[in-house]
Amino acid sequence: MAGSRTPTSTGIVGEHPTLWTGLALPGVLWLLLLFIAPFYAILAVSMGRLDPIFLSPIPEFNPYYWDPSVFADVFGDIFGGPLGPTFLRTIGYVVAATALCILMGYPVAYFVARRAGRWKGLFLLLLLAPFWINYLMRMLAWVNVLDVDGQVNSLLMTFGLLQEPRNWLAGHHETVILGLVYGYIPWFILPLYAALDRIDKDVLEAARDLGAGPLRAFARVTLPLSKQGILAGTVIITLPMFGDYYTPDLLSGSPRTRMIGNDISLFILSSTSAGGKGAALTIVLMLFVAVLMTYYLLSVARATREAAA
Amino acid sequence: MSVDTTAAARVPAPGRSLVVRLRGWLANPWNRPRLLVVITLGYIVWSLTPVLIAVQFSFNAGRSRSVWQGFSLRWYTQDPDLSVLHDPSLWLALIQSLRLAALTMLVATPIGVALAIGLARWRGRGAKPANFLMLFPLVTPEIVMGVALFLVFAHMYDFVPFGTWAQFLGHMTFSISFVVIIVRGRLFAIGRQYEEAAMDLGASQLEALRRVLLPMLAPAIFAAFAIVFALSIDDFVISQFLAAGQSSVTIPVRLYSTARLAPSPALNALASLMLFATLVAVTLAGLSLRLFRRRDPTAAGGVESLSRWEF
Numbered sequence: 018m019a020g021s022r023t024p025t026s027t028g029i030v031g032e033h034p035t036l037w038t039g040l041a042l043p044g045v046l047w048l049l050l051l052f053i054a055p056f057y058a059i060l061a062v063s064m065g066r067l068d069p070i071f072l073s074p075i076p077e078f079n080p081y082y083w084d085p086s087v088f089a090d091v092f093g094d095i096f097g098g099p100l101g102p103t104f105l106r107t108i109g110y111v112v113a114a115t116a117l118c119i120l121m122g123y124p125v126a127y128f129v130a131r132r133a134g135r136w137k138g139l140f141l142l143l144l145l146a147p148f149w150i151n152y153l154m155r156m157l158a159w160v161n162v163l164d165v166d167g168q169v170n171s172l173l174m175t176f177g178l179l180q181e182p183r184n185w186l187a188g189h190h191e192t193v194i195l196g197l198v199y200g201y202i203p204w205f206i207l208p209l210y211a212a213l214d215r216i217d218k219d220v221l222e223a224a225r226d227l228g229a230g231p232l233r234a235f236a237r238v239t240l241p242l243s244k245q246g247i248l249a250g251t252v253i254i255t256l257p258m259f260g261d262y263y264t265p266d267l268l269s270g271s272p273r274t275r276m277i278g279n280d281i282s283l284f285i286l287s288s289t290s291a292g293g294k295g296a297a298l299t300i301v302l303m304l305f306v307a308v309l310m311t312y313y314l315l316s317v318a319r320a321t322r323e324a325a326a
Numbered sequence: 327m328s329v330d331t332t333a334a335a336r337v338p339a340p341g342r343s344l345v346v347r348l349r350g351w352l353a354n355p356w357n358r359p360r361l362l363v364v365i366t367l368g369y370i371v372w373s374l375t376p377v378l379i380a381v382q383f384s385f386n387a388g389r390s391r392s393v394w395q396g397f398s399l400r401w402y403t404q405d406p407d408l409s410v411l412h413d414p415s416l417w418l419a420l421i422q423s424l425r426l427a428a429l430t431m432l433v434a435t436p437i438g439v440a441l442a443i444g445l446a447r448w449r450g451r452g453a454k455p456a457n458f459l460m461l462f463p464l465v466t467p468e469i470v471m472g473v474a475l476f477l478v479f480a481h482m483y484d485f486v487p488f489g490t491w492a493q494f495l496g497h498m499t500f501s502i503s504f505v506v507i508i509v510r511g512r513l514f515a516i517g518r519q520y521e522e523a524a525m526d527l528g529a530s531q532l533e534a535l536r537r538v539l540l541p542m543l544a545p546a547i548f549a550a551f552a553i554v555f556a557l558s559i560d561d562f563v564i565s566q567f568l569a570a571g572q573s574s575v576t577i578p579v580r581l582y583s584t585a586r587l588a589p590s591p592a593l594n595a596l597a598s599l600m601l602f603a604t605l606v607a608v609t610l611a612g613l614s615l616r617l618f619r620r621r622d623p624t625a626a627g628g629v630e631s632l633s634r635w636e637f
Contacts, residue, residue, distance in 0.1 A: 032525070032531055033531055034447075034448065034449070034450060036531055036532070036535075037443070037444045037447040037448035038444065038448050038450060038452075039444070040440040040441070040443050040444030040447075040448075041440070041441050041443075041444025041445050041448055041453075041456060042444070043437050043440060043441070044437050044438065044440060044441025044444070044460070044502055044506070045441065045452070045456050045459065047437060047498065047499070047502060048459050048460065048462075048463070048499070048502070048503075049459075051475070051478075051495055051496075051498070051499045052459070052462060052463055052471075052474075052499055053459070054478055054482065055471075055474035055475050055477065055478035056474050058474060058477040058478040058481055058482050059470075059473060059474050059477055061477075061481070062477050062481060074481075076477075076481045076482075121365075121369060124361075124362055124365045124366070125365060125366045125369045127362065128359065128362035128363065128365070128366045129366065132359050132362060133366075140366065140370075143370045143373075143374070144370070146373075146374060147373055147374070147377075149556060149601075149604045149605060149608050150377055150601055150604070151559075151560050151562075151577070151578055151581075151597065151600055151601065151604070152560070152562065152578075153562050153578040153581040153582055153585070153597075154377065154380065154578075154581060154597040154600065154601060155376070155377060156581075156585070157380060157581050157585045157589075157593065157594070157597055158376035158377045158379065158380035159376050160585050160586065160589065161376070161379065161380055161383065161391045161392070161589070161594070162376050162379055162392075164391065164392060166390075166392050166393075167391075167392050168379060168392060171392070186586070199372075199373070199376075202373070203373070256465070256467050257467055257468060259467060260467035260468060260469030260470060260563075261469075262469065263562060263563075263582055266582070266586075267582065267585055267586060270586055278469050281469060281473060282469070282567075285473055285476055285477075285567070286476075286566075286567065292477070292480075295473065296473065296477060299469070299470055299473045299474075302467075302469075302470065303467075303470055306467065310465050310466070310467075313465045314458075314461055314462070314465050317461050317464060317465065318457075318458065318461060321457075321461075321507075321510065
């Protein structure tokens with residue numbers, strides 16, 4: 018192929034398409050060996066057997082011998098077993114936290130994108146700040162202020178809203194949901210901000226010229242045009258929330274607030290015999306969020322295609 | 327605009343209750359959208375205050391994380407046993423985090439830049455699937471990637487020891503795709519005409535790449551270095567799944583394991599040091615973009631482009 022112009026090259030005279038393939042090769046190989054192969058390892062472990070003596074999972078790499086019995090186990094635990102409440106709780110937390118993110122995040126994104134005027138840059142910088150603060154540190158910050166002798170209790174008691182200090186960190190649903198909202202809301206606001214910022218001001222002016230009041234113009238023009246942004250933000254935050262285990266661990270640590278991610282990390286990291294079960298539960302979680310992942314994947318692909326065009 | 331007269335006409339009569347006046351002030355449609363200002367400022371205060379308090383108490387002279395006892399560097403350097411400097415479990419976590427981030431940054435960026443250029447130019451049969459494959463690490467929940475990497479190192483690549491090596495390979499895997507996203511935006515903006523001109527003037531393909539394209543990509547490459555550093559130092563899930571014992575504990579892993587069991591201002595000091603490291607990396611990325619923007623008036627502002635991943 019070298020030296021000749023093939024129809025597949027983009028057509029600069031004297032170009033060797035092999036150079037481009039060669040440049041892409043290390044990265045592609047990396048992703049095959051350390052991204053695709055690991056997923057095969059999840060499948061192989063979940064479809065494998067348990068060593069009868071050491072009680073450790075033996076992966077089965079040949080699909081011919083795959084044994085899906087552990088999936089029956091996992092589904093049994095979800096429908097009518099101990100994993101059922103955890104699954105429902107996870108969904109409840111994610112839905113509640115996402116709803117709060119939308120309610121709180123929309124006005125903020127809207128204001129900064131459309132109404133902040135000359136302060137826009139400063140506001141944007143402040144909205145971006147949490148991105149560069151480690152998630153665990155942001156949770157640690159709440160562990161500090163929510164402690165029994167922490168600032169939240171003393172503030173609430175000063176205003177008489179609380180008679181005696183409350184232990185917020187002892188298995189309260191509201192604390193975990195607060196943590197999820199606090200942790201993920203910046204990732205919701207940013208894509209929404211970008212979507213709102215892209216809306217053509219002329220369209221809004223046209224709506225107002227044609228007699229729509231500010232509320233009507235918002236409901237009929239801005240809101241529909243920002244739907245993509247809301248959807249993108251929602252997908253971006255719900256995906257990691259479904260796999261979260263550190264937020265409930267840090268802000269509660271009680272079995273009452275356990276999420277599905279806690280079970281996965283326990284199965285995989287804390288016991289050798291449950292490795293197969295952990296792998297199967299990971300696959301179930303992936304299938305559960307597959308719709309979200311596909312949507313996100315397609316929108317990223319579309320964005321990069323548009324950038325290329 | 328008759329803002330002044332209408333606003334004056336709307337000044338509430340004295341004696342009306344505070345609540346009514348406050349409502350009138352918030353809902354006044356002729357001025358700035360005050361309700362939105364209040365919500366936005368409230369959000370920003372809420373989003374940053376706990377972290378600022380955490381940083382403040384890393385400088386506390388006493389052991390408390392809620393009662394201020396005066397400024398000191400006790401938890402950073404001075405305390406002979408418990409400060410970050412003198413507690414090996416703390417500074418080893420700092421070193422592990424920095425080491426992993428530096429290593430990942432140095433290896434992931436070249437591979438990612440090459441992949442971005444290759445994918446943007448390569449039109450062969452594998453190009454489409456490769457472009458799609460590259461996007462997967464960006465959309466996979468971290469816990470799924472953590473489990474996948476844990477199992478692959480436990481059962482397939484058992485020659486890779488858990489700990490630093492496995493963590494490095496894991497961090498590389500999620501970083502490469504980010505480099506591609508950062509670099510390819512710039513790549514599309516540059517187009518092909520400069521390379522074409524260089525080759526028309528007698529440069530070989532490799533020379534055109536090395537002497538024309540790479541210098542033009544420099545700001546994006548520099549931004550990629552800094553962002554990979556920040557992503558790696560920020561990572562918790564992959565680091566935890568692939569850790570092996572004390573020697574591979576990173577700062578986020580340490581925060582996770584001690585925040586509830588044995589919190590102390592030294593932990594806040596450790597977290598603050600990580601925050602400063604990340605801020606330095608991001609500031610450098612921002613500055614390199616600015617430097618480049620000065621030469622290219624068509625590009626968007628620095629913060630603006632950072633917020634949209636356009637480099």
